[in-house]
Amino acid sequence: MIRTSHHQILLLSRRMALGWCFLADFFDNVMVSGKVNVPRWCFLEPKCGSRGRCEPDWRLRLIASDVVVVGAGPAGATTAAHLADSGLHVSLLDKSRFPREKVCGDGLTPRTVRELVKLGIDFSSWKRNSGLRVYGGRVGVLELPWPAINEFPDFGLTCRRELFDQTLVNRAIQAGAEFFPETNVNAPILDSTSGRITGVKTTSDEEFCAPIVVAADGNSSRLATAMGINIKKNRPLGVAVRAYYRSTQSNDDYMESWLELWDGIPNRSKLLPGYGWVFPMGDGTCNVGLGMLNRSKAFKRTNFRALMQTWLLGLPQSLGFTEENRVGEIGSAALPMSFNRQPAYARGLFLVGDAGGMVSPFNGEGISYAMEAAHIAAETINDGYARGVGTDAAESALQRYPSRLKAEWGGYFRLGQFFATLISKPEVMRICTKYGLSRPALMKFTMKLLSHLYDTHAGDWMDKTISALARLAPAA
Numbered sequence: 001m002i003r004t005s006h007h008q009i010l011l012l013s014r015r016m017a018l019g020w021c022f023l024a025d026f027f028d029n030v031m032v033s034g035k036v037n038v039p040r041w042c043f044l045e046p047k048c049g050s051r052g053r054c055e056p057d058w059r060l061r062l063i064a065s066d067v068v069v070v071g072a073g074p075a076g077a078t079t080a081a082h083l084a085d086s087g088l089h090v091s092l093l094d095k096s097r098f099p100r101e102k103v104c105g106d107g108l109t110p111r112t113v114r115e116l117v118k119l120g121i122d123f124s125s126w127k128r129n130s131g132l133r134v135y136g137g138r139v140g141v142l143e144l145p146w147p148a149i150n151e152f153p154d155f156g157l158t159c160r161r162e163l164f165d166q167t168l169v170n171r172a173i174q175a176g177a178e179f180f181p182e183t184n185v186n187a188p189i190l191d192s193t194s195g196r197i198t199g200v201k202t203t204s205d206e207e208f209c210a211p212i213v214v215a216a217d218g219n220s221s222r223l224a225t226a227m228g229i230n231i232k233k234n235r236p237l238g239v240a241v242r243a244y245y246r247s248t249q250s251n252d253d254y255m256e257s258w259l260e261l262w263d264g265i266p267n268r269s270k271l272l273p274g275y276g277w278v279f280p281m282g283d284g285t286c287n288v289g290l291g292m293l294n295r296s297k298a299f300k301r302t303n304f305r306a307l308m309q310t311w312l313l314g315l316p317q318s319l320g321f322t323e324e325n326r327v328g329e330i331g332s333a334a335l336p337m338s339f340n341r342q343p344a345y346a347r348g349l350f351l352v353g354d355a356g357g358m359v360s361p362f363n364g365e366g367i368s369y370a371m372e373a374a375h376i377a378a379e380t381i382n383d384g385y386a387r388g389v390g391t392d393a394a395e396s397a398l399q400r401y402p403s404r405l406k407a408e409w410g411g412y413f414r415l416g417q418f419f420a421t422l423i424s425k426p427e428v429m430r431i432c433t434k435y436g437l438s439r440p441a442l443m444k445f446t447m448k449l450l451s452h453l454y455d456t457h458a459g460d461w462m463d464k465t466i467s468a469l470a471r472l473a474p475a476a
């Protein structure tokens with residue numbers, strides 16, 4: 001394992017640097033870990049300005065670590081934190097300067113809270129919530145507290161992604177990971193004989209090398225694509241839009257879900273296959289948004305920002321979600337679902353979070369799955385290192401990652417694909433809300449199913465039924 005930090009390498013290189021147009025070539029050693037030889041050196045190159053004046057550029061050109069993690073969202077930062085906790089040297093790279101905004105609903109279900117607890121994150125100042133208030137058009141409203149079960153806490157949270165993601169990055173840094181913001185990865189480095197990934201190149205010509213690389217670079221995962229791991233077109237894909245509005249509802253104890261999405265005046269226009277949300281942020285604003293699945297006919301011709309404004313016009317005016325109360329821009333982004341990029345491990349590359357399409361097709365939740373997958377990836381990588389990275393024994397440990405993920409959520413995601421197809425027909429959605437909402441037991445069951453909050457080993461008949469269905473369904 002590499003223990004020397006790149007700062008030490010940099011320091012040493014700087015001491016060696018003398019004058020203009022300097023090239024410091026520092027060979028610390030050639031690390032031999034298992035079969036993978038990682039040259040561990042860095043050099044500096046001169047940077048010449050337009051007037052021909054050259055100055056030493058202290059940019060590191062090559063950095064070696066045990067693991068390179070690309071992307072510092074929830075997936076990448078959590079992977080880096082768990083790996084660094086166990087003593088591995090991790091380089092965590094992100095193209096953005098942090099803190100950065102990320103278009104999201106900012107809703108953290110009890111699944112995510114459980115992952116935060118594992119990391120020892122202090123969330124005492126974040127807005128807590130007790131459950132979901134569901135609006136089903138004419139049928140009315142139903143309040144569903146988060147289920148009280150053994151495996152998960154019974155509360156959720158909301159937190160703006162600027163703060164949430166920065167908190168996770170800080171946690172990774174505290175554990176010993178080295179964070180490189182504004183570092184845009186544009187290609188994998190491959191071993192010419194085996195085709196394995198041995199690092200990544202950045203747009204500033206830096207190279208980060210490691211026997212294991214994690215792609216946590218989100219939905220479009222340039223890295224996974226460059227490694228030939230492409231999107232499975234037969235998986236559902238969502239698009240969601242959101243904006244913040246000043247609101248008196250900001251301190252509400254419940255997150256809200258609006259199950260009927262009209263493209264005009266409610267009950268007099270077309271019902272669309274999707275749902276809207278209002279998540280109280282506790283800071284005077286609510287995160288308000290809506291999402292739709294690509295399974296429906298309406299999807300391709302939808303202008304999501306316009307739809308958001310139309311939908312808000314149909315909500316009670318007392319809520320105050322008007323243009324005057326909007327804070328910031330309306331943002332939209334894609335939700336890759338149901339393992340839409342596979343395999344999650346190949347030739348030294350792990351996919352974690354949106355890069356591996358780990359958003360739930362039931363409710364569009366992706367943060368908890370990103371963090372849970374990060375934990376599983378970190379355990380697997382540790383196992384690989386313990387066996388001696390580069391050996392056949394290590395490789396078979398690493399290859400267990402996709403099957404572990406599928407064992408966790410494969411059946412559940414498959415059920416979600418079926419659900420996504422079903423609700424893509426607005427009439428089905430309408431019947432479900434009409435008859436379902438008026439039956440509290442059925443809604444409690446639906447809440448457990450949609451939020452993936454049920455006990456897998458014990459629990460009531462609902463938990464047992466959902467667990468059995470998820471076990472029986474073939475993995476996604």
Ligand SMILES: Cc1cc2nc3c(=O)[nH]c(=O)nc-3n(C[C@H](O)[C@H](O)[C@H](O)COP(=O)(O)OP(=O)(O)OC[C@H]3O[C@@H](n4cnc5c(N)ncnc54)[C@H](O)[C@@H]3O)c2cc1C
Pocket residue numbers: 070071072073074075076093094095096102103104105106107108109183184185186216217218219222239240241242289331332333334335352353354355359364365366367368370
């Ligand atoms: C509108 C909307 C609302 C949502 N609401 C919720 C919600 O309420 N609750 C929930 O649980 N989920 C929600 N999701 C899903 C959730 O946002 C994602 O599942 C989650 O962000 C996935 O985390 P990630 O770390 O995999 O990817 P991201 O959060 O996308 O992080 C990827 C990181 O990789 C970096 N990166 C990308 N390319 C490169 C590169 N070439 N080089 C270096 N770095 C790179 C990016 O800068 C980014 O920081 C929502 C999604 C949308 C679109």
